[in-house]
Amino acid sequence: MVTLGDLVAHLGCEPGTADADIELDAIAPLGRAGPRDLAFVSEVRYLDALKDCRAGCVILKAEWLDDCPVPCVCVADPYLAYARLSRLFETLPRPAAGMHPSAFIDPTATVPASASIGPGACVDAGAVLGENVVLGHGAYVGHGARLGKNSRLWPGAVLYHGVVLGDDCVVHANSIIGADGFGFARGADGWEKISQLGSVRIGNRVDIGAGVTIDRGALDDTVIADDVIIDDQVHIAHNCVIGRRTAIAGCVGMAGSTVVGEDCTFAGQVGVSGHLKICDNAHFTGQAKVARKIEEPGNYSSGTPLEPTRQWRKNAVRFSQLDALQRRLVKLEARLNALDEAAGDDD
């Protein structure tokens, strides 16, 4: 339970039309919020729903105050306020400090008393955990890897040897940081493996989803800068460098040695070729095929629109004839020009 007074204090804003004693149990969507729920309006299109709102309190912009039938608090950015307040309603207790007896900690590892090490977790030789680190059940920290303070590995997450994770990071379950990059040379009889001698360096406040893979570098490190956020099942190949605050949505795949700027966004399933340079503030829509360098900030896309399959098939066949079609058009233009000229001559 949280009081409105707590919320207002947490946001550092004015109490608006609401009483500081209002008690709130949860955050709920506008449509189903009841008297003990907090709700939010972040966009104009939700104002209609606001009219019937029964929430205990609504966070909104001052300009929408008059549309609100229940107590409300005004802020400049309600969505950001929602993000900040959401933590107050988290019910999962933080794991207690201490080491589960079934965890295996190498005697040469550094584990502060404030750390919480779950059942079956493993910290290998020479690894160093910062204050308040949480390792979930079965998480693994390899030889000489380092986690900064307050960072958390959820169950089954794996940091290979030498990986460095900054402060206040989250790595969700079964994600793998520092597996070998995909480096092989072709020999006479097959593939000759290239030992991946670099590592992965991850900054502070980096949030990594579940089932992610970020490979270690071949010679230099793979680098993820501060404040990058990465969704589930993203793959980042060896020696990529991802700039600050860049956001990468689910199932994006990035090939090796690509350098991405700051404040970029990648929507789901975007594929990025290797050895590219992508400038700051470049944004890619879902499934975009990024196979060339990007030097201008802006939005980029590729692909074709969804169509009923029968219709799509016809158009897809024509795609394979596009170059021929274009040539036919050019020919037609030339013939028409000739006709026009001939007609001109006639006059």
Added chain:
Amino acid sequence: MVTLGDLVAHLGCEPGTADADIELDAIAPLGRAGPRDLAFVSEVRYLDALKDCRAGCVILKAEWLDDCPVPCVCVADPYLAYARLSRLFETLPRPAAGMHPSAFIDPTATVPASASIGPGACVDAGAVLGENVVLGHGAYVGHGARLGKNSRLWPGAVLYHGVVLGDDCVVHANSIIGADGFGFARGADGWEKISQLGSVRIGNRVDIGAGVTIDRGALDDTVIADDVIIDDQVHIAHNCVIGRRTAIAGCVGMAGSTVVGEDCTFAGQVGVSGHLKICDNAHFTGQAKVARKIEEPGNYSSGTPLEPTRQWRKNAVRFSQLDALQRRLVKLEARLNALDEAAGDDD
């Protein structure tokens, strides 16, 4: 070993031309089935291979009876019969009930005696397992999560806190249900994490492949209805709702808050944008880019056909000129119309 009598009893059908005493050790493809193998014909195109079949028994449709040189059993749907019989030939023993001494079960968790808890598995505080639940090696069930009766987690599968899984479900190895949805608000200095306060609710008889991620909801739950089947490496983002019997093939990615109807099918690598509504009985071919709502049942596709790269490159360049090309065509049409009119005037 199974007798033909067992099979017929299991299917509840007539014995056909086969002797109930025939002993069968395995199911085999038509082409290599021997006298102790059971084989199936489910489509007309396999009738050719049937002629040379040496199987101990063949399951087929009554109309193909005369084409079969060996004993056979007739059923209305041989492929469905194959599915039902396949279980009789499963050789992997069900794990014995009981708790491996290396498993960690919180004293406040509920684990029936019929459950089988593998080495290193962990059941956290307040979690509740139904009868006959099987947890594989290293599987994790978070705080307050619930598994219905007969459900099984294979090794390394992770259910986060509060996740609810129904009866008779399967979750294959290293899949992750209930990690945080990808929710962040942009603040002045970077991304402000939105606590994901919802959970994941999964119905009965849901089959989930390996390496899948299904994220917990932001406020409401992410919901997977009864009888949904999900292949490996699928990603379902926060607050998606998937309708009954919908089938999702490998590597599909679905962005947040999308609502999918019943009996839909998604082929491999389909990408679905967020906040869409997809009606019942919509079907998507591989790699389809689903970026708009679907209101009509049917088959949908996107993309371009595979071509030799040299040829593809030419056509791909033309794609980028398509709008210009169309304008040139329109101009040509106008010029030709003008010519025609002029010609008409001449007459």
Added chain:
Amino acid sequence: MVTLGDLVAHLGCEPGTADADIELDAIAPLGRAGPRDLAFVSEVRYLDALKDCRAGCVILKAEWLDDCPVPCVCVADPYLAYARLSRLFETLPRPAAGMHPSAFIDPTATVPASASIGPGACVDAGAVLGENVVLGHGAYVGHGARLGKNSRLWPGAVLYHGVVLGDDCVVHANSIIGADGFGFARGADGWEKISQLGSVRIGNRVDIGAGVTIDRGALDDTVIADDVIIDDQVHIAHNCVIGRRTAIAGCVGMAGSTVVGEDCTFAGQVGVSGHLKICDNAHFTGQAKVARKIEEPGNYSSGTPLEPTRQWRKNAVRFSQLDALQRRLVKLEARLNALDEAAGDDD
């Protein structure tokens, strides 16, 4: 530390202009290599950078010898030499032989004294490990599965029951070999699961990245031939057969029963339909949609080029009109032909 003499002996080549006593600590990229680093030049485009190189020794082709300001060793294929030498600079110690007390080994499993079994790893009944096998923390080997000599599972990797992995293989963290193929028959009430009675057979010297899924076969086995290399997050469905030395980059998805030849390459995120046959030496660019059989070696592609979103939208709309556009062009051609003929008649 490695001496140049060691390198030359390892490669079996001539010492070139370099002194056998030179000591080297690491391999480094040409641009930042210092006097105790080894560097490589594998392509002409790096010759410019070579001029300022300060490396202790450079490996290059004999024809570039005169461009090198520091000691160098000449080889026919510098990239291959780099691969071979990279192993000499690996600093991670091989895990010691022996079984961690927290590992669980079924009494009926075969584990040689030379094997290294990490904390919390599990080897189930009847499984057989070859000499020098390494199982990382929490890795799982199912009933009757077999690993050939020198093979290694990194933390959390899972081999299901009956899976066979050859000699000298690597499976990176949390990869899953042998989970159920996605096989279901449609019944009256929903999906009827088809027991996946086949397994997975993997040859020798196969390298498998992190977060990979390779499903067990329905009746026959899924097969990965010798010397195949597979990057992170690849999905290979049941009953695929992958030919020798084929290389599969990150996030590729392959549907069931597809047979791939030898020496093929799949770039990132390629999607392959089921039941296809792909010949030897076929190569696919990133995100290619492989939905038909391939009978000619060569390079194949699909998709459209990346464009600024505003421009892409216009072209994408035109794609949906391509068939209509083509028909308009044909009509124009006919009209122009008619005009030409009429003009001819006039003469």
